[in-house]
Amino acid sequence: MTLLVPKHIAIIMDGNGRWAKSKNMPRTYGHKAGADTLRKILTSCGELGVEYLTVYAFSTENWKRAKEEVDALMFLFKTYLKNEKKVLMKKNVKFIVSGRKEGVSVGLLNEIKKLEDATSGNTGITLNIAFNYGGRSELVDAIKKIVENGEKDITESTVEKYLYNHLPDPELLIRTSGEIRISNFLLWQIAYSEIYITDTHWPDFNEAELLKAIESYQKRDRRFGGVNVK
Numbered sequence: 001m002t003l004l005v006p007k008h009i010a011i012i013m014d015g016n017g018r019w020a021k022s023k024n025m026p027r028t029y030g031h032k033a034g035a036d037t038l039r040k041i042l043t044s045c046g047e048l049g050v051e052y053l054t055v056y057a058f059s060t061e062n063w064k065r066a067k068e069e070v071d072a073l074m075f076l077f078k079t080y081l082k083n084e085k086k087v088l089m090k091k092n093v094k095f096i097v098s099g100r101k102e103g104v105s106v107g108l109l110n111e112i113k114k115l116e117d118a119t120s121g122n123t124g125i126t127l128n129i130a131f132n133y134g135g136r137s138e139l140v141d142a143i144k145k146i147v148e149n150g151e152k153d154i155t156e157s158t159v160e161k162y163l164y165n166h167l168p169d170p171e172l173l174i175r176t177s178g179e180i181r182i183s184n185f186l187l188w189q190i191a192y193s194e195i196y197i198t199d200t201h202w203p204d205f206n207e208a209e210l211l212k213a214i215e216s217y218q219k220r221d222r223r224f225g226g227v228n229v230k
């Protein structure tokens, strides 16, 4: 039997704050380490033949955090957008962002657009960053556009057409740092995703952990509401 690598992996990169606290360091130190982990996991996913990697970098609820932390996350993302082009081009990564534009600074939106445009012709793994993202907001925004465009025949594919980006659903959803919840992530897309939760904080997540998650996925009996005849 061939063991399949998921085509699309989604990750809730949780635990940066707790990881930093355990080292008596500020939370922003954890986020910086989290960005380094993302670079490594993107490389591993690309090498394993994963086609899409979606990561939750900033939720619509994260604005409630202290201004200092929000500013640090914005700065970190902007720095990533400015510095990462060379690496993404070399690794043939297509970069996209999913989320609401409202509330995000014009400077950041410009940097996002620049990187999306620069990498749009790349044919390797797609890195989809969920930024200023909420699953409920995504559905509200989709419904608004469906109404605005006067769509009459509403099917599941109509809804999918209006989501922020039209990617195949993730087969595997990984959450680090032990919490057993979805936190408003990809509510539509994870209807049949297999969920893997590890206690490891995101900055400590590595390729060995990724392989463990994929192995766990490969052992699942995916029935999509039906019955498998063995």
Ligand code: FPP
Pocket (backbone or CB within 6 Å): 013, 014, 015, 016, 017, 018, 019, 031, 032, 034, 035, 038, 056, 057, 058, 059, 062, 076, 077, 080, 129, 177, 202
């Ligand atoms: C959750 O950990 C993490 C976030 C809200 C931010 C995730 C951001 C990164 C991993 C950096 C990604 C960077 C780029 C450049 C895309 P938490 O802060 O909620 O941790 P805690 O639950 O332990 O407090």
